[in-house]
Amino acid sequence: xxFAELGLSEKVQQAVAAAGYTxxxxxxxxxxxxxxxxxxxxxxxxxxxxxxxxxxxxxxxxLESGRARARMPRTLILEPTRELxxxxxxxxxxxxxxxxxxxxxxxxxxxxxxxDAKITRGVDVLIATPGRLLDHFERGKLLLxxxxxLVIDEADRxxxxxxxxxxxxxxxxxxxxxxxxxxxxxxxxxxxxxADAFLHNPVKVEVARAASTAATITQRLIATGSQDFEKRxxxxxxxxxxxxxxxxxxxxxxxxxxxxxHRSLQKHGFNAAALHGDMxxxxxxxxxxxxxxxxxxxxxxxxxxxxxxxxxxxxxxxNYDIPHHAEDYVHRIGRTGRAGRAxxxxxxxxxxxEKSLSxxxxxxxxxxxxxxxxxxxxxxxxxxRVSSRRGRGTQERSRGRKVNIRASAAEAPVxxxxxxxxxRAPVRERPAEKAQPRGRGRRDHNEADxxxxxxxDHVPAFLLRPATIKKTK
Numbered sequence: 001x002x003f004a005e006l007g008l009s010e011k012v013q014q015a016v017a018a019a020g021y022t023x024x025x026x027x028x029x030x031x032x033x034x035x036x037x038x039x040x041x042x043x044x045x046x047x048x049x050x051x052x053x054x055x056x057x058x059x060x061x062x063l064e065s066g067r068a069r070a071r072m073p074r075t076l077i078l079e080p081t082r083e084l085x086x087x088x089x090x091x092x093x094x095x096x097x098x099x100x101x102x103x104x105x106x107x108x109x110x111x112x113x114x115x116d117a118k119i120t121r122g123v124d125v126l127i128a129t130p131g132r133l134l135d136h137f138e139r140g141k142l143l144l145x146x147x148x149x150l151v152i153d154e155a156d157r158x159x160x161x162x163x164x165x166x167x168x169x170x171x172x173x174x175x176x177x178x179x180x181x182x183x184x185x186x187x188x189x190x191x192x193x194x195a196d197a198f199l200h201n202p203v204k205v206e207v208a209r210a211a212s213t214a215a216t217i218t219q220r221l222i223a224t225g226s227q228d229f230e231k232r233x234x235x236x237x238x239x240x241x242x243x244x245x246x247x248x249x250x251x252x253x254x255x256x257x258x259x260x261x262h263r264s265l266q267k268h269g270f271n272a273a274a275l276h277g278d279m280x281x282x283x284x285x286x287x288x289x290x291x292x293x294x295x296x297x298x299x300x301x302x303x304x305x306x307x308x309x310x311x312x313x314x315x316x317x318x319n320y321d322i323p324h325h326a327e328d329y330v331h332r333i334g335r336t337g338r339a340g341r342a343x344x345x346x347x348x349x350x351x352x353x354e355k356s357l358s359x360x361x362x363x364x365x366x367x368x369x370x371x372x373x374x375x376x377x378x379x380x381x382x383x384x385r386v387s388s389r390r391g392r393g394t395q396e397r398s399r400g401r402k403v404n405i406r407a408s409a410a411e412a413p414v415x416x417x418x419x420x421x422x423x424r425a426p427v428r429e430r431p432a433e434k435a436q437p438r439g440r441g442r443r444d445h446n447e448a449d450x451x452x453x454x455x456x457d458h459v460p461a462f463l464l465r466p467a468t469i470k471k472t473k
Contacts, residue, residue, distance in 0.1 A: 002023060003016050006032045007032070008061050011064070012061050014098055015094070015096065025050035025054075026049070027049050032058045035058035035059070035062075036058045036062065039179070040181070040199040040203070041180075041181045043206075044183075044184060046185050046207075046331075051183055052310070054183075055151050056088065059151075060099055070121065073119070074148050076151070076174065078128060078133070078151065078152050078153065079128070080153075082108060085127045086105065088127050089105050092125055101124040103124065103125045104118040106119075106126065106132045106133055108132050109281025109282070109284075112136070112141075130158070134170070144173040145174075147175060149179045149181070150180045151181045152180070154184065154185070155195075156184045171197075180199050182198060182199055185327075213330055216341060216343060217345050218343070221369065222346055222370075222372065223372065223373055223378040235250065235261075238318060245315055245316050247314055248316035248318060249299045249314055249335050249336075250265075250299070250300045250301070251332050253323065257321065258274050258275070261320060262274035265298060271297060272296065272297075274287060274299075275287045291311065292311055315336060316343070317343070317346070318347075319333075322353045326360045333345035351375065
C-alpha cells in the first residue's frame with residue numbers, strides 16, 4: 001500500500017515523498033483513512049511505529065480548508081512532555097512545507113509573551129502540555145470553543161505523570177462535537193475508562209500487542225553489586241566492551257542518579273550529556289540536539305526521555321537501574337531497534353531487583369537471558385573497597401593527606417590485631433583529637449593551655465573608670 005491510496009491530499013503526498021517515505025507503517029495505513037473520515041480513533045501502538053505521522057498527515061489534509069480565528073485554535077494536540085510536543089511541531093514543519101498553516105507550541109520554560117502573540121494572531125494547530133495550556137486559558141488568553149479535532153497522545157504516560165485531572169478538565173472545555181484521536185502504548189483499566197469517556201463510537205487500531213518488545217532488539221541482563229560504585233564500574237566496562245556502539249542512552253530511575261552518573265562518566269573520560277526533568281528547557285533541548293547530531297554519543301536520562309522521543313539510530317540502551325514499572329522497560333528499550341534496525345539493550349541487575357525483573361519477564365512473555373554470570377553465580381563484592389568507603393579501615397584522612405595504615409597492620413603480630421568493630425574508633429574519637437596538635441597547627445603545646453578570652457571575659461578600661469555624678473543646682 002502507498003500513501004496515495006490512503007486519501008491524503010496531493011500537497012501532503014509531495015511532502016512525504018520529499019521526506020523519503022514511500023510506504024506507510026501499519027498504524028498509519030490503518031488509522032489515516034478513519035481520521036480522514038472524521039471518525040474517533042483509539043490507537044494502541046508501541047513507540048517507534050510511526051504513530052505521530054498517523055495523526056499529523058491526515059490533520060494537514062483536513063486543515064487545508066478553513067481558516068484560523070484569533071485566540072481560537074482549530075485543532076489541539078496534548079503531549080505529556082516538552083520534548084514530545086517539540087517533536088510533533090517538527091513533524092508539522094516537515095510535512096506541512098506546502099501548507100501555509102500556523103502552528104503554536106505551548107510548553108513550559110518559554111516566555112508567555114511570545115506564546116500569547118501567536119495565539120492572538122490565530123493558530124491552526126496548537127500543541128501543548130496540559131499545565132501550560134490551562135495557564136493560558138485561566139489568564140483569558142485562549143478559547144477552546146473552536147477546537148474541531150483533539151489529539152491525546154501518550155495517554156498512559158499522562159496517567160503516570162498525574163495529568164489525568166488536567167486532561168479531564170480540558171476535554172470539558174472543548175466542544176462536544178469535536179473529533180478525538182486517543183493514542184496509548186498500553187491500555188490499563190484507568191486508560192480504558194478515559195477512552196470510553198472521551199471517544200464516541202471509536203475505531204480501534206492496534207498494531208502491536210500491548211507491552212511487546214521489538215524482535216530486532218537483543219536483550220541481556222548483567223549481574224552487578226548493590227553498591228552504586230559497583231554499578232558505575234560495571235556500566236563503564238559494558239560501554240567499553242560494547243560492539244558496534246554508535247550512540248547509547250543510559251536510563252536511571254531518579255533525577256539525582258542521572259546527575260551523579262553523568263558526572264562520573266565525564267570524570268572517567270566519556271563524552272556524555274544528561275537529560276532529566278529538573279533541567280530548564282534550553283538545557284534539555286541542547287542535550288537532545290547534541291545527541292541527535294552525534295556530537296555526544298552518550299545520553300544519561302530519566303524516564304522523561306523514555307517515551308516517544310524520535311531519536312533515530314540509537315544502537316544501545318543501558319538500564320543503569322531496573323525500572324520500577326515493567327511497562328517502562330518496554331518503552332526504554334524501544335529507543336533502539338527502531339524502523340527495523342538492530343539494537344542492543346543491557347539491564348544491570350543487583351541484589352533486591354529480582355521482583356522487578358520477574359514482573360518484566362512476565363509482561364513481555366519471555367525470559368531475558370543473562371550475559372556472563374547470573375546474580376547467584378556472581379562472586380561476592382571485594383571487601384577492601386567497601387571497608388574503605390564505609391568503615392575507613394584501610395585509610396585514615398589527616399587534614400587533607402591520606403595515611404595508609406594497611407601496611408603497619410600487616411606487619412603487626414596477629415594477637416595484637418584489633419577486633420573488627422575497633423576500626424571505627426578513629427572516626428568516633430575525632431572531636432577529642434582536635435584539641436591535640438598534629439604537627440601542622442600554629443600553636444605551641446603551652447599556648448593550648450592558656451585561657452581563652454571570650455565574650456564578657458575582657459572589659460575595656462574606660463568602662464571601669466568611676467563615674468562622677470554632677471550635682472544639679
